[in-house]
Amino acid sequence: MRRKDIDGSESVPSFYGKELRWKREQAGLTLQQLAEGSFYGLSHLSEIERGQRRMPHDLAEHVDRVLKSDGFFARRCEDVRKARAKGHADYYVEVLELEDRAQDIEEWMPDVIPGPLQLEPYIRAVIHATHPSESEERTAEKVSARRERSWLFEDPTGPETWVVMSELVLLRPILDAEQMAEQLAHIVEVARHRRFIPQILPWNSDTHPFMMGTTRLLTFHDAPPLMYTEGMYSGQVIDDPGTVRQYSKAYDRLRAAALPPGASLEIIEQAAEDYRDGKLHRGLGHRPLAEEQPQQR
Structure with missing residues (x-):
C-alpha cells in the first residue's frame, strides 16, 4: 500500500x-x-x-x-x-487537540448553541456580543475556525456526542426570525443524520447541576477522561480523577432532569417552526415549549 x-x-x-x-x-x-x-x-x-x-x-x-x-x-x-x-482563543488550543482524540463528548450549554453546530450568522452574533470592537478580518477568521469544527457533529466517524441545552437557548432570538429558523433546523438535520444526541432542559426546571458555565466531559480510548469548563474569556481543562468523577456524576443528574432525546428534538423543531411563522419566541410570559411536549420517558 x-x-x-x-x-x-x-x-x-x-x-x-x-x-x-x-x-x-x-x-x-x-x-x-x-x-x-x-x-x-x-x-x-x-x-x-x-x-x-x-x-x-x-x-x-x-x-x-x-x-x-x-x-x-x-x-x-x-x-x-x-x-x-488561529481563529480560537489561546486557552482553547489544548481542547482542539483533545477533540481530535475524543471517543465521546458530553456537553452542557446553558446560554448558546454548541460552537460546531453554529451557522455563520449565529457565530457572528455571538462574536459581536463578546467582542463588539473586533475587526472584520479577525471576526471572519473566527467564523472560519468555528465552522471547521463542524465535523465533530457532522462527520459519522467523529466522537459520539451528547449535548444538554437549556430551553432558553431556543427562546433567545439573537438573530432575525428567518435566520433563527434556519439555525434550529440545521440542528435538527444534524441530529437526525449523525450520532449527536440532544436533550433540552426546560427553562423553568428546578435547581440542577451546572447552573453556571459551559461544561464538557471528554473520554478517550487510550487515556483517562477530562473535563473542560469555560467562561466568557477563559477556559480550564480539569484532569484530577476525583474532580472529573464528580463532574461526570453531576452530568448524569443533569441528563436525568432534562427531557428525553425524542421529545427534545421535537421541541427544537417546534421552535424552528415558530420562528418561521413569525412568532419570534414564546418569551417567559408564555407557556414554554417544553410544557407542550409529553413528559413520557
Missing part, C-alpha cells in the same frame, strides 16, 4: 510534520525508534507528522537530540502552537 504524502503547504503544522518525517527518514529511523526514550508513543509522533497534533516542547527537545537537528523543532513549537490557535 502506497504511503500518503504530506502536503506541507496546507498549514504550519503540516509543514512542520513533513519536515519531521523527512529528517527522521533521512536519519534512517522508524517512528518507534524516534519515540524511544521519550514519554510519548508511536501514534503521537505519527499524528504530529501528519499535521494533526502539535508537538509538546519536551518532545521537541527529545527529537532535536535524537535527530541532531540543532534545536530546530523546539524553536518552531511556538509557531505551530500559534497556527493551531
Whole structure:
C-alpha cells in the first residue's frame, strides 16, 4: 500500500510534520525508534507528522537530540502552537487537540448553541456580543475556525456526542426570525443524520447541576477522561480523577432532569417552526415549549 504524502503547504503544522518525517527518514529511523526514550508513543509522533497534533516542547527537545537537528523543532513549537490557535482563543488550543482524540463528548450549554453546530450568522452574533470592537478580518477568521469544527457533529466517524441545552437557548432570538429558523433546523438535520444526541432542559426546571458555565466531559480510548469548563474569556481543562468523577456524576443528574432525546428534538423543531411563522419566541410570559411536549420517558 502506497504511503500518503504530506502536503506541507496546507498549514504550519503540516509543514512542520513533513519536515519531521523527512529528517527522521533521512536519519534512517522508524517512528518507534524516534519515540524511544521519550514519554510519548508511536501514534503521537505519527499524528504530529501528519499535521494533526502539535508537538509538546519536551518532545521537541527529545527529537532535536535524537535527530541532531540543532534545536530546530523546539524553536518552531511556538509557531505551530500559534497556527493551531488561529481563529480560537489561546486557552482553547489544548481542547482542539483533545477533540481530535475524543471517543465521546458530553456537553452542557446553558446560554448558546454548541460552537460546531453554529451557522455563520449565529457565530457572528455571538462574536459581536463578546467582542463588539473586533475587526472584520479577525471576526471572519473566527467564523472560519468555528465552522471547521463542524465535523465533530457532522462527520459519522467523529466522537459520539451528547449535548444538554437549556430551553432558553431556543427562546433567545439573537438573530432575525428567518435566520433563527434556519439555525434550529440545521440542528435538527444534524441530529437526525449523525450520532449527536440532544436533550433540552426546560427553562423553568428546578435547581440542577451546572447552573453556571459551559461544561464538557471528554473520554478517550487510550487515556483517562477530562473535563473542560469555560467562561466568557477563559477556559480550564480539569484532569484530577476525583474532580472529573464528580463532574461526570453531576452530568448524569443533569441528563436525568432534562427531557428525553425524542421529545427534545421535537421541541427544537417546534421552535424552528415558530420562528418561521413569525412568532419570534414564546418569551417567559408564555407557556414554554417544553410544557407542550409529553413528559413520557
